[in-house]
Amino acid sequence: MGEMSERSVPGEGLVKGLAVTLRTMTRRSTTQQYPDVAPELPPRSRGVIALLAENCTVCMLCARECPDWCIYIDSHKEEVAVPGAARPRQRNVLDRFDIDFSLCMYCGICVEVCPFDALYWSPEFEYAEYDIRDLLHDKDHLGEWMATVPPPPAHDRNGEPAKEEATAARRAAAPGGPAARPAPARVRPEPRPAAGRPAATEGPAADPGAAP
Numbered sequence: 001m002g003e004m005s006e007r008s009v010p011g012e013g014l015v016k017g018l019a020v021t022l023r024t025m026t027r028r029s030t031t032q033q034y035p036d037v038a039p040e041l042p043p044r045s046r047g048v049i050a051l052l053a054e055n056c057t058v059c060m061l062c063a064r065e066c067p068d069w070c071i072y073i074d075s076h077k078e079e080v081a082v083p084g085a086a087r088p089r090q091r092n093v094l095d096r097f098d099i100d101f102s103l104c105m106y107c108g109i110c111v112e113v114c115p116f117d118a119l120y121w122s123p124e125f126e127y128a129e130y131d132i133r134d135l136l137h138d139k140d141h142l143g144e145w146m147a148t149v150p151p152p153p154a155h156d157r158n159g160e161p162a163k164e165e166a167t168a169a170r171r172a173a174a175p176g177g178p179a180a181r182p183a184p185a186r187v188r189p190e191p192r193p194a195a196g197r198p199a200a201t202e203g204p205a206a207d208p209g210a211a212p
């Protein structure tokens with residue numbers, strides 16, 4: 001009896017398949033007519049990488065972590081005289097920063113690891129070239145993409161606080177932290193002290209032995 005119920009009716013699969021075909025045929029098409037109609041991409045889409053060269057310290061982290069080895073960086077050292085310092089300081093000057101987008105796999109590791117916020121994603125994606133060599137974007141070209149980087153998203157009131165905010169709150173709540181210490185004494189504004197006399201203060205910071 002059980003065996004009979006498990007047997008399928010001849011042609012049942014065919015009918016089911018045709019029903020799916022019929023449903024799909026009558027559904028509205030969602031084809032986007034690119035390039036006549038621009039696609040609606042999410043604002044944080046990974047289109048192209050933009051470089052803010054002023055923030056780059058030539059730490060080489062991005063080039064080392066790139067799985068495709070498609071970031072090329074050259075730099076030289078420069079001496080900077082610091083007023084009051086015994087010796088001049090040295091700083092790295094960025095000479096070359098190229099990304100080869102014909103090799104890049106858009107993994108985003110370089111943007112993630114940059115400790116100085118020098119790399120950003122831009123949603124721009126229309127930079128196809130007829131010559132593959134033109135997909136090597138140099139420092140200036142990468143800098144031009146900065147104008148297309150969207151502003152950071154608004155702060156999420158229900159999201160996790162920033163690392164810096166959480167650390168400050170933890171320190172403030174710790175025993176002996178700023179919250180546990182007494183509030184600093186407030187200088188009483190009135191009456192104004194006479195010339196040559198110290199201003200009177202309230203609370204524990206007031207010096208009882210001070211001359212009137």
Ligand code: SF4
Pocket residue numbers: 065066067068069070071099103104105106107108109110111
């Ligand atoms: S997105 Fe990935 S592959 Fe492309 S340059 Fe950055 S680290 Fe390299």
Ligand code: SF4
Pocket residue numbers: 055056057058059060061062063073113114115116117118119
């Ligand atoms: S990780 Fe950032 S700061 Fe370091 S070399 Fe790359 S872009 Fe410059």
